[in-house]
Amino acid sequence: MNDNKFxxxxxxxxxxxxxxxxxxxxxxxxxFVIFLKKELVNQNIPLVLPKVFWASSVAILGSSLxxxxxxxxxxxxxxxxxxxxxxxxxxxxxxFLVLQITGWMELANRGFTMANHTGVSFLYILSxxxxxxxFGGIVGLSLTVAKVFRNKSYVDSFVYSVNPPNQLNFKLxxxxxxxxxxxxxxxxxxxxxxxx
Numbered sequence: 001m002n003d004n005k006f007x008x009x010x011x012x013x014x015x016x017x018x019x020x021x022x023x024x025x026x027x028x029x030x031x032f033v034i035f036l037k038k039e040l041v042n043q044n045i046p047l048v049l050p051k052v053f054w055a056s057s058v059a060i061l062g063s064s065l066x067x068x069x070x071x072x073x074x075x076x077x078x079x080x081x082x083x084x085x086x087x088x089x090x091x092x093x094x095x096f097l098v099l100q101i102t103g104w105m106e107l108a109n110r111g112f113t114m115a116n117h118t119g120v121s122f123l124y125i126l127s128x129x130x131x132x133x134x135f136g137g138i139v140g141l142s143l144t145v146a147k148v149f150r151n152k153s154y155v156d157s158f159v160y161s162v163n164p165p166n167q168l169n170f171k172l173x174x175x176x177x178x179x180x181x182x183x184x185x186x187x188x189x190x191x192x193x194x195x196x
């Protein structure tokens with residue numbers, strides 16, 4: 001039997017997730033490069049950053065902490081804490097989406113549109129793509145939250161926690177959620193650096 005790590009059987013869903021993360025990273029990287037290239041040619045593309053994006057950043061970083069705590073609770077079979085932290089992650093994810101859309105509305109009310117401001121166009125594209133990615137994460141998280149909150153007794157929660165498909169499902173959501181958080185942190189810092 002060959003023990004070479006390159007020939008080791010991989011979990012296909014995890015592989016597909018990593019492939020999707022890689023593809024998304026390339027997409028965002030391409031947008032960053034296009035912005036920087038345009039900025040080099042045009043000398044300056046001012047970005048306007050809505051103040052509410054600070055709050056949305058706190059929300060998504062808080063959700064990263066709460067899903068980390070949920071994972072620890074699940075590993076230690078503290079199912080009440082697992083449910084609580086998973087619920088907090090879900091609510092903070094929804095809050096992030098609402099705050100992002102509020103930021104868009106703030107820009108629109110100030111007269112900044114894609115048609116009249118190149119910098120804001122990049123902001124809409126970057127945050128809009130991230131919103132779509134986050135919405136996908138929320139859908140996956142919604143299904144998990146619904147399943148977890150159906151477990152009323154300790155035994156039901158224990159059975160859920162040792163079921164391999166459930167473990168895999170939570171692992172994939174955990175990885176994807178941290179990807180969303182790290183991605184937003186890079187986007188936010190990029191926008192903040194270029195903001196006027």
